[in-house]
Amino acid sequence: MNIKSDILKTAKRTIDLERDAIDNLGKLLNDDFADAVSLIYNSKGRVIITGIGKSAIIANKIVATLNSTGTPAVFMHAADAIHGDLGLILEDDVVICISKSGNTPEIKVLVPLIKNAKNKMIAITGNENSFLGQQADYILNAYVEHEACPNNLAPTTSTTAQLVIGDALAICLLELREFTSRDFAKYHPGGALGKRLYLRVNDLSSLNQKPQVAPDTNLKEVIIEISEKMLGVTAVVENDTIIGIITDGDLRRMLTKNDSFMHLTAKDIMSSNPKRINAEAMAVDAMELMEANGISQLLVEEKGKYAGVVHLHDLIKEGII
Template sequence: MNSKSSIINIAKQTIETESKAILNLSSLVNDDFADAVTLIYNSKGRVIITGIGKSAIIASKIVATLNSTGTPSIFMHAADAIHGDLGLILEDDIVICLSKSGNTPEIKVLIPLIKRAKNKIIAITGKNDSFLGQHADFILNAFVEKEACPNNLAPTTSTTAQLVIGDALAVCLLELRGFSSSDFAKYHPGGALGKKLYLRVEDISSVNEKPKVNSSTSIRDVIIEITAKMLGVTAVVENNKIIGIITDGDLRRMLTKVDDFSKLTAKDIMGANPKRIQAEAMAIDALELMEAHGISQLLVEENGNYAGVVHIHDLIKEGII
């Protein structure tokens, strides 16, 4: 029983059981689902999501998903609600209650109190004829034939179904709101994903040094400039326009070709027409350009003028990579 093959088979059976149950959910989506989404979309209040046991954990996740996609939501544990937390429900709030059976003692106490306050109730349950189902304004059917647990006891498939229903709600509301990637970034400014959506090249390059030389600068002074600015590169500019670039690699290659570089200038070793990026471009675009050309720095332009350097290390530090 403890063989690798047995373990693999059990894992596969669990995944197959849950995937079949999830696929069946699509056949259970009806007018109640559409009406519930419309109710939330048009509401002036928040969404309060509650549950008991494992359903409470799923409720917390659905709250997080809704909040991150533009629907203000709050988690309320069903047990805590009947011991004081019921006061967080405001007049215009909508309550979503998760319960597989819809008949737990806490639910039977909680639902009449919410009904008395005249808040709308959306049920996510596997039993439409349960106490919760009978008293909810809308039922989102999360029926599953059996749990993945071999004893058909531990909440597994049923909680997965609840989570999928929550995701479907969130995505429908996201689409109705026209929630864009820039909106998503507003709610995730500290994460790597958010930074990919809002961080611009100028946000990074503006805090870097701005190495530059002109075409007649001696190689000695080029080396001094690259060393002092610590970016491994310098722009070659004329009238603040980029005409070339010199990197650490260019200097090393020069040393393999000439014995005396005392008379050489920046123009003699620079790379002409270097890759560059606009200051207002997204930082993720800078990364893609670097990866496409196998380089680690880009010169930055703003209104046609040299504006600085963005280095791949900057992108790593910001979590873009």
């Protein structure tokens, strides 16, 4: 018996089963799905999502996806709802109940209470003829032929189907709301993803020192400026305008080319027309500009005036790279 081969065969069978189930979901879509999306989009309230067991876990994930894409949502455990948490549901809220069978005891108790409060209810269920299916205003059919579990017991394929329907709901709502990457950043300010979306060059360069010399600054003072400001670079500035840049590399190249160099000034060794970026540009744009040109620093301008330096290490430290 080849254990590795059997493991891989089981894994492939599981993936194939779930893939086929997801593929079939597209064939089950009907007007109820479009009407449910419109109901949520036009609602003045929130989306309350409830379920029991594994469906409750899926409900939590759908809530998180909706909240992060502009649709306010709250999770309510079906068992807790009938023991006080029903007060979470407000007058204008839309309720989504998730249940594979649609006939669990908790759902049978909860659904009439939601109906009595006159809240609109959407069912995500694999059984349209179930108690939940019969009571819901809209049914999102999550039928699967077989669980990936060989005993057809552990929720696997069915929870995948529920998750995919939740994602489809969220993306439809996202597009209706014309939800942009800037909107996304408002809800994801932490971590590398959020920083890529909202962090600007000035947020980084303003924390650095601002190395600069005049065109006629002597070589010794240039070296001191680069060393003291610890960015491996200095701008050459005239009337607050960038006219050149001197890097550690420029100094090394100068030393290999000249036997006598103490008479040299900044304008003799600077590189003219250096790469630069606007202070209000996104930090991710600075990263792309550095990568495209194989450099590790960019001079920063604000309204045409020299404003500082952004370094590759700044981007690494903030998780942009």
